[in-house]
Amino acid sequence: MGRTMSEKVWDEHVVRSRAGEPDLLYIDLHLIHEVTSPQAFDGLRLAGRQVRRPDLTLATEDHNVPTVDWDKPIADPVSRTQVETLRRNAEEFGVRLHPLGDVEQGIVHIIGPQLGLSQPGMTIVCGDSHTSTHGAFGAIAFGIGTSEVEHVLATQTLMQAKPKTMAVTINGSLPAGVTAKDMVLTLIAHTGTGGGQGYIVEYRGQAIEELSMEGRMTVCNMSIEWGAKAGMIAPDQTTFDYIEGRPEAPKGADWDAAVAHWKTLVTDADAQFDEEIVLDASEMTPFVTWGTNPGQGVPLGATVPRPEDFEDAQDRVAAEKALQYMALDAGTPMREVKVDTVFVGSCTNGRIEDLRLAAEIIQGHTVAPDTRLLVVPGSVRVRLQAEAEGLDTIFKDAGAEWRGAGCSMCLGMNPDTLAPGERSASTSNRNFEGRQGKGGRTHLVSVPVAAATAVRGTLSSPADLEPVAVGSN
Amino acid sequence: MEKFSSHTGVGVPLRRSNVDTDQIIPAVYLKRVTRDGFEDGLFSAWRNDPTFVLNNEAYAAGSVLVAGPDFGTGSSREHAVWALQNYGFKAVISPRFADIFRGNSGKAGLLAAQVDEKVVQRLWDHLEENPGAVVTVDLESRTVRAGEGPDAIEDSFDIDDYTRWRLLEGLDDVGITLSHADDITSYEAQRPRWKPATIHAG
Ligand code: SF4
Numbered sequence: 001m002g003r004t005m006s007e008k009v010w011d012e013h014v015v016r017s018r019a020g021e022p023d024l025l026y027i028d029l030h031l032i033h034e035v036t037s038p039q040a041f042d043g044l045r046l047a048g049r050q051v052r053r054p055d056l057t058l059a060t061e062d063h064n065v066p067t068v069d070w071d072k073p074i075a076d077p078v079s080r081t082q083v084e085t086l087r088r089n090a091e092e093f094g095v096r097l098h099p100l101g102d103v104e105q106g107i108v109h110i111i112g113p114q115l116g117l118s119q120p121g122m123t124i125v126c127g128d129s130h131t132s133t134h135g136a137f138g139a140i141a142f143g144i145g146t147s148e149v150e151h152v153l154a155t156q157t158l159m160q161a162k163p164k165t166m167a168v169t170i171n172g173s174l175p176a177g178v179t180a181k182d183m184v185l186t187l188i189a190h191t192g193t194g195g196g197q198g199y200i201v202e203y204r205g206q207a208i209e210e211l212s213m214e215g216r217m218t219v220c221n222m223s224i225e226w227g228a229k230a231g232m233i234a235p236d237q238t239t240f241d242y243i244e245g246r247p248e249a250p251k252g253a254d255w256d257a258a259v260a261h262w263k264t265l266v267t268d269a270d271a272q273f274d275e276e277i278v279l280d281a282s283e284m285t286p287f288v289t290w291g292t293n294p295g296q297g298v299p300l301g302a303t304v305p306r307p308e309d310f311e312d313a314q315d316r317v318a319a320e321k322a323l324q325y326m327a328l329d330a331g332t333p334m335r336e337v338k339v340d341t342v343f344v345g346s347c348t349n350g351r352i353e354d355l356r357l358a359a360e361i362i363q364g365h366t367v368a369p370d371t372r373l374l375v376v377p378g379s380v381r382v383r384l385q386a387e388a389e390g391l392d393t394i395f396k397d398a399g400a401e402w403r404g405a406g407c408s409m410c411l412g413m414n415p416d417t418l419a420p421g422e423r424s425a426s427t428s429n430r431n432f433e434g435r436q437g438k439g440g441r442t443h444l445v446s447v448p449v450a451a452a453t454a455v456r457g458t459l460s461s462p463a464d465l466e467p468v469a470v471g472s473n
Numbered sequence: 474m475e476k477f478s479s480h481t482g483v484g485v486p487l488r489r490s491n492v493d494t495d496q497i498i499p500a501v502y503l504k505r506v507t508r509d510g511f512e513d514g515l516f517s518a519w520r521n522d523p524t525f526v527l528n529n530e531a532y533a534a535g536s537v538l539v540a541g542p543d544f545g546t547g548s549s550r551e552h553a554v555w556a557l558q559n560y561g562f563k564a565v566i567s568p569r570f571a572d573i574f575r576g577n578s579g580k581a582g583l584l585a586a587q588v589d590e591k592v593v594q595r596l597w598d599h600l601e602e603n604p605g606a607v608v609t610v611d612l613e614s615r616t617v618r619a620g621e622g623p624d625a626i627e628d629s630f631d632i633d634d635y636t637r638w639r640l641l642e643g644l645d646d647v648g649i650t651l652s653h654a655d656d657i658t659s660y661e662a663q664r665p666r667w668k669p670a671t672i673h674a675g
Binding site for chain 2: 016026028038039052055082096117122146150151154157248249
């Protein structure tokens with residue numbers, strides 16, 4: 001019988017396998033950041049161990065770094081300690097680090113692909129759950145805990161039980177104005193937040209093949225939000241074109257050998273998945289969340305649901321609690337929900353393509369009077385590219401705040417947070433209670449919805465905007 | 474990880490059940506970036522109470538904690554185990570441990586010895602009547618011992634074979650994997666040369 005893509009990649013990385021024991025898997029790339037690595041390095045130190053493969057390890061500072069005044073000392077003492085500790089550890093153990101102020105600094109899941117380090121057929125781990133992003137390249141990529149970070153540092157391997165496999169097939173084409181983000185939010189509302197538990201998921205079908213690499217990363221990024229161990233997309237010409245020529249991509253004969261191998265990493269026609277879901281992209285519309293988990297979403301054109309409409313008793317209770325926290329009345333059209341802050345950024349939607357799309361929609365408009373728009377590029381390279389294209393000017397002219405690279409308001413570990421009771425439309429991935437600041441209320445949205453919402457001050461799509469005459473620059 | 478075969482040390486009677494990880498170490502102490510120094514947060518809510526057992530000089534140097542059932546429930550924070558170890562505890566005796574706590578203990582080298590509830594009662598009585606008395610936890614023979622003469626306490630404790638083996642051998646997960654270092658090295662020898670690297674020689 002044939003094998004699925006994830007089985008092929010898994011098999012290529014088994015160092016040791018014994019019946020009744022988890023497999024010992026080799027790790028091709030270990031990404032590190034300031035928040036989940038300090039105790040792992042300290043564990044190494046206490047045991048007198050070394051980093052086995054510093055050359056397969058990359059560190060950056062992203063989770064709690066400020067997005068203003070990044071050239072000044074960090075004001076928050078906890079952030080400063082974590083960042084300084086990472087710098088010391090990187091130095092002591094010989095790990096490559098892109099610190100705040102470095103041109104390659106940025107969100108760990110943005111810089112891996114950007115440097116060309118994320119490639120098909122790899123195993124990639126990081127002490128962060130959104131490591132699933134790198135699966136867009138046809139890699140097995142997942143988040144790990146601090147003890148596992150230490151294990152990978154010391155051994156370049158992980159003990160892992162083999163997950164089950166699932167195929168999510170998305171047929172048809174996305175209608176104009178509907179994005180990868182809407183696709184994945186629709187999927188999560190369909191499966192619930194636990195639907196992917198225990199599976200490595202392969203996203204496939206026409207709508208997936210038609211996505212850019214950025215869009216594929218958005219889809220894989222949110223795999224964890226419906227519980228999947230990892231998400232993957234088969235490498236194809238779109239993948240190869242994205243990687244070719246990047247700083248760490250294979251060159252010359254190595255490139256040819258790599259591509260030849262990558263082309264074999266597709267699911268065989270006679271392979272069996274343990275589970276299969278089929279959706280139709282052509283029916284999808286802009287999608288937004290109303291609740292406090294990513295599965296509580298509806299089309300933008302719909303209304304806030306009524307708890308009594310949920311068949312499952314648990315869902316009903318969850319909906320009641322969510323509506324209370326979100327201060328929403330059932331039956332309210334989503335388009336009437338007023339938003340205080342719009343956040344464009346994060347490892348879900350903080351890439352150059354996202355910023356171009358936001359700028360295109362914002363251009364010629366101004367941000368609504370009571371609304372704040374925060375645009376945070378995912379990496380320094382994204383910021384510089386955007387500035388070279390004049391996108392920053394478009395944002396600033398519209399009244400938006402243009403920031404430095406980092407996770408920022410995605411998790412509110414740095415000073416970019418919502419005030420209690422404040423409501424956001426956010427292109428990030430989690431709308432948990434308090435995620436963006438204590439008492440903050442988050443609606444997950446796509447980039448076009450975020451941009452249109454910033455202009456109108458209520459949840460909106462670009463179709464709701466008055467047409468503007470765009471100047472010639 | 475150090476090998477653990479038998480340990481004798483001052484026993485600390487903690488007459489409480491359901492000691493959760495927030496009581497062992499509250500979240501505000503988790504900001505540290507090291508794996509040591511967590512002893513300052515251990516049982517922090519109770520340390521202000523002068524009658525709390527660790528505030529009694531006789532028990533302050535304790536290394537064997539004797540607690541009530543359901544020890545270590547709550548969050549998965551590995552810091553709870555580190556805090557106990559940083560303070561100086563080598564073993565915790567309880568009639569029942571929360572699963573995650575038991576797992577984390579085994580990984581970090583803290584012995585979690587599960588005994589009958591009656592044994593805990595007798596140990597508590599003995600340690601309270603004789604402050605500063607020692608308890609022996611013998612992993613080879615899976616027994617706990619305390620006191621002498623006719624009132625001596627001796628009973629067996631439960632621990633799964635795999636964790637016992639790892640503690641006896643002093644093997645943490647990393648240690649076990651490193652015992653397969655040859656497998657890792659031969660795997661590395663056949664990795665394709667075009668696989669990416671973050672650091673380049675020369
Ligand atoms: S942007 Fe958000 S989700 Fe992504 S790595 Fe940072 S904190 Fe995690």
